[in-house]
Amino acid sequence: xxxxxxxxxxxxxxxxxxxxxxxxxxxxxxxxxxxxxxxxxxxxxxxxxxxxxxxxxxxxxxxxxxxxxxxxxxxxxxxxxxxxxxxxxxxxxxxxxxxxxxxxxxxxxxxxxxxxxxxxxxxxxxxxxxxxxxxxxxxxxxxxxxxxxxxxxxxxxxxxxxxxxxxxxxxxxxxxxxxxxxxxxxxxxxxxxxxxxxxxxxxxxxxxxxxxxxxxxxxxxxxxxxxxxxxxxxxxxxxxxxxxxxxxxxxxxxxxxxxxxxxxxxxxxxxxxxxxxxxxxxxxxxxxxxxxxxxxxxxxxxxxxxxxxxxxxxxxxxxxxxxxxxxxxxxxxxxxxxxxxxxxxxxxxxxxxxxxxxxxxxxxxxxxxxxxxxxxxx
Amino acid sequence: xxxxxxxxxxxxxxxxxxxxxxxxxxxxxxxxxxxxxxxxxxxxxxxxxxxxxxxxxxxxxxxxxxxxxxxxxxxxxxxxxxxxxxxxxxxxxxxxxxxxxxxxxxxxxxxxxxxxxxxxxxxxxxxxxxxxxxxxxxxxxxxxxxxxxxxxxxxxxxxxxxxxxxxxxxxxxxxxxxxxxxxxxxxxxxxxxxxxxxxxxxxxxxxxxxxxxxxxxxxxxxxxxxxxxxxxxxxxxxxxxxxxxxxxxxxxxxxxxxxxxxxxxxxxxxxxxxxxxxxxxxxxxxxxxxxxxxxxxxxxxxxxxxxxxxxxxxxxxxxxxxxxxxxxxxxxxxxxxx
Numbered sequence: 001x002x003x004x005x006x007x008x009x010x011x012x013x014x015x016x017x018x019x020x021x022x023x024x025x026x027x028x029x030x031x032x033x034x035x036x037x038x039x040x041x042x043x044x045x046x047x048x049x050x051x052x053x054x055x056x057x058x059x060x061x062x063x064x065x066x067x068x069x070x071x072x073x074x075x076x077x078x079x080x081x082x083x084x085x086x087x088x089x090x091x092x093x094x095x096x097x098x099x100x101x102x103x104x105x106x107x108x109x110x111x112x113x114x115x116x117x118x119x120x121x122x123x124x125x126x127x128x129x130x131x132x133x134x135x136x137x138x139x140x141x142x143x144x145x146x147x148x149x150x151x152x153x154x155x156x157x158x159x160x161x162x163x164x165x166x167x168x169x170x171x172x173x174x175x176x177x178x179x180x181x182x183x184x185x186x187x188x189x190x191x192x193x194x195x196x197x198x199x200x201x202x203x204x205x206x207x208x209x210x211x212x213x214x215x216x217x218x219x220x221x222x223x224x225x226x227x228x229x230x231x232x233x234x235x236x237x238x239x240x241x242x243x244x245x246x247x248x249x250x251x252x253x254x255x256x257x258x259x260x261x262x263x264x265x266x267x268x269x270x271x272x273x274x275x276x277x278x279x280x281x282x283x284x285x286x287x288x289x290x291x292x293x294x295x296x297x298x299x300x301x302x303x304x305x306x307x308x309x310x311x312x313x314x315x316x317x318x319x320x321x322x323x324x325x326x327x328x329x330x331x332x333x334x335x336x337x338x339x340x341x342x343x344x345x346x347x348x349x350x351x352x353x354x355x356x357x358x359x360x361x362x363x364x365x366x367x368x369x370x371x372x373x374x375x376x377x378x
Numbered sequence: 379x380x381x382x383x384x385x386x387x388x389x390x391x392x393x394x395x396x397x398x399x400x401x402x403x404x405x406x407x408x409x410x411x412x413x414x415x416x417x418x419x420x421x422x423x424x425x426x427x428x429x430x431x432x433x434x435x436x437x438x439x440x441x442x443x444x445x446x447x448x449x450x451x452x453x454x455x456x457x458x459x460x461x462x463x464x465x466x467x468x469x470x471x472x473x474x475x476x477x478x479x480x481x482x483x484x485x486x487x488x489x490x491x492x493x494x495x496x497x498x499x500x501x502x503x504x505x506x507x508x509x510x511x512x513x514x515x516x517x518x519x520x521x522x523x524x525x526x527x528x529x530x531x532x533x534x535x536x537x538x539x540x541x542x543x544x545x546x547x548x549x550x551x552x553x554x555x556x557x558x559x560x561x562x563x564x565x566x567x568x569x570x571x572x573x574x575x576x577x578x579x580x581x582x583x584x585x586x587x588x589x590x591x592x593x594x595x596x597x598x599x600x601x602x603x604x605x606x607x608x609x610x611x612x613x614x615x616x617x618x619x620x621x622x623x624x625x626x627x628x629x630x631x632x633x634x635x636x637x638x639x640x641x642x643x644x645x646x647x648x649x650x651x652x653x654x655x656x657x658x659x660x661x662x663x664x665x666x667x668x669x670x671x672x673x674x675x676x677x678x679x680x681x682x683x684x685x686x687x688x689x690x691x692x693x694x695x696x697x698x699x700x701x702x703x704x705x706x707x708x709x710x711x712x713x714x715x716x
Contacts, residue, residue: 133496144464145496149488155454156489159461166443167465186484189454196449197458351499352533354557357584357631 024233031226031236035270038245039307047245049313055092055244056308057322059301062088062112064326068333069125073279077337079130082109086274089244089300090206092116097251098174105144105157105175113176117143122336131341151181154190154203161199172258174202180211182225191266195232200258203266206241208273213286229266241269242300345371393574398546401575402432402564405550406470408577410440413468416554419446420455420472429474430510430569452482460489463503470554476511477520490559491534506553507561512602512652513699514567516692523689524653529561530629536583537629539563541604543573545627548581556583565602586633588640592622595646595712598637598663600626603650603700610705619709629659638670645676646712650700655683677713
């Protein structure tokens with residue numbers, strides 16, 4: 001019995017009991033008031049040590065990936081890089097909880113999640129390198145292109161998940177949005193569609209505190225971003241985004257919730273962007289170094305490593321092995337980005353349509369003539 | 379130059395007389411019968427059959443999943459259609475009115491138009507976006523816009539607009555069969571026009587048609603302005619002018635070949651459309667004709683369009699919409715005295 005279906009009171013005399021559709025008890029949808037944590041709590045004792053060690057290796061790799069991509073940007077090998085440094089727990093967990101047949105819909109800051117899906121770094125970073133808009137086979141990897149217009153990929157995830165369900169396929173779509181993206185209309189419309197269609201979708205909001213420079217206090221007056229789920233009849237979950245075990249656990253539950261037909265889930269992971277928005281940003285203009293220092297104490301990699309060492313779940317050899325794998329990844333990235341990408345100007349006219357229009361054929365001829373003149377400037 | 383695979387015509391079905399609304403409905407039904415991946419989605423398309431009844435009966439025949447009543451959110455409709463197309467479906471989206479399509483603009487421009495290009499052909503989006511457009515039905519504000527220029531300006535989209543009942547059927551079949559996204563603009567005021575269709579026919583995308591042969595001057599038009607131009611051509615006979623009328627049908631891709639041949643044949647051209655003139659499709663057409671037919675022209679290419687004003691209230695719309703007199707006035711200014 002909830003407030004909404006009480007038989008007495010003024011509303012009962014005005015509204016027929018089944019007026020205007022279902023009334024649901026919001027209580028089961030509500031997120032916990034505090035972010036869910038596992039590491040450093042008794043809940044951690046029940047965790048599978050091998051899962052923790054795997055997450056640790058993924059985090060070490062992820063941190064090195066972020067560092068190397070940032071370095072490549074400083075060397076001019078990438079046009080721009082929005083680092084996920086500090087958010088690696090969300091990035092690697094998002095990929096780890098999905099089956100190969102599930103789909104990921106990332107935003108531009110989520111290249112680490114894409115790499116964690118098995119896409120090579122040079123392909124995952126194609127958009128940011130600037131030689132093409134996109135670098136991997138989306139269908140083979142079940143990973144949509146990086147989405148730059150905020151939250152506009154969220155309705156795509158809903159549509160794909162719904163289509164899969166229509167076909168009887170056991171597929172979940174997980175889409176990644178930032179705190180700023182939750183203000184976009186497309187985010188709202190995607191949640192609403194997902195709720196109405198009961199689509200097997202998980203919305204992962206990485207709340208890193210800032211939309212470039214604008215803090216969450218100027219972004220939303222919601223109790224938490226996870227509470228936004230409730231207005232759409234969706235379950236909201238709040239999790240410590242820097243606790244890799246907690247993120248993995250909550251996302252695993254969310255994906256299974258969606259897969260089992262119980263409906264979509266919105267997960268807010270509270271985390272922090274340790275670096276600036278991109279290499280082109282100056283974060284000192286909008287946040288204090290004290291704040292950054294405080295969050296470094298909650299660095300997801302340090303938090304997990306501390307837990308593993310305190311519980312004797314990893315030794316120096318294990319740490320060294322992870323570091324070595326990370327160096328291999330970094331060396332692979334340096335090698336792949338050392339060579340200049342091949343560029344074909346005439347490819348500009350391919351894939352605008354299935355077949356070029358007569359107008360595009362004319363324009364291709366024009367460019368071909370310009371290229372010929374450049375090659376032979378007599 | 380069609381990019382469309384032509385389905386086999388259905389067993390020599392006889393021509394039937396229908397309204398354009400019924401022809402569009404028949405096209406949707408035939409496409410859904412032939413391909414289980416085709417589905418219709420939008421506001422009020424299910425139980426109601428659409429505010430113009432274009433989807434009438436489809437929910438009953440194909441079920442609510444294939445004729446999907448969606449929440450009232452155009453970006454959500456088109457955005458979720460993108461995800462469906464990524465999974466192999468062929469969504470036909472109805473956006474209820476021209477001016478109600480604008481909330482879907484970002485999805486259309488940033489994703490529908492670009493996804494094939496972005497992914498080097500790996501994620502084509504075979505989505506048909508049906509939009510009732512234009513004035514002349516006494517609609518209040520936000521129900522009469524001619525928004526074709528926004529779409530035609532966007533690479534990656536095909537923009538089609540039928541002007542006859544037969545094209546309502548054949549062009550919608552082509553749009554649904556196209557592997558590229560198509561913005562399919564339906565002239566509302568022609569929904570009740572009546573003519574015959576040939577079931578199973580598919581009109582090629584990108585082909586204009588000469589609707590009336592003539593020798594004096596060529597009217598270039600499309601969609602709701604075609605019947606007005608044909609009426610003007612009849613009236614022009616009294617003035618001694620024999621006007622050709624070209625129905626463009628496809629704004630992108632644009633059929634330069636047919637248009638330029640029709641203009642060269644007469645040496646005079648007037649472009650006619652309802653939309654505001656400045657920065658409109660007519661400006662593009664006039665420029666293309668000047669670039670390609672300059673030495674064949676006896677007079678500057680003229681445009682007859684809606685005024686450069688927000689669409690007026692219904693009681694004043696007849697002063698805004700190009701009519702026979704305004705077209706004939708333009709024809710009279712084509713320097714006949716030379």
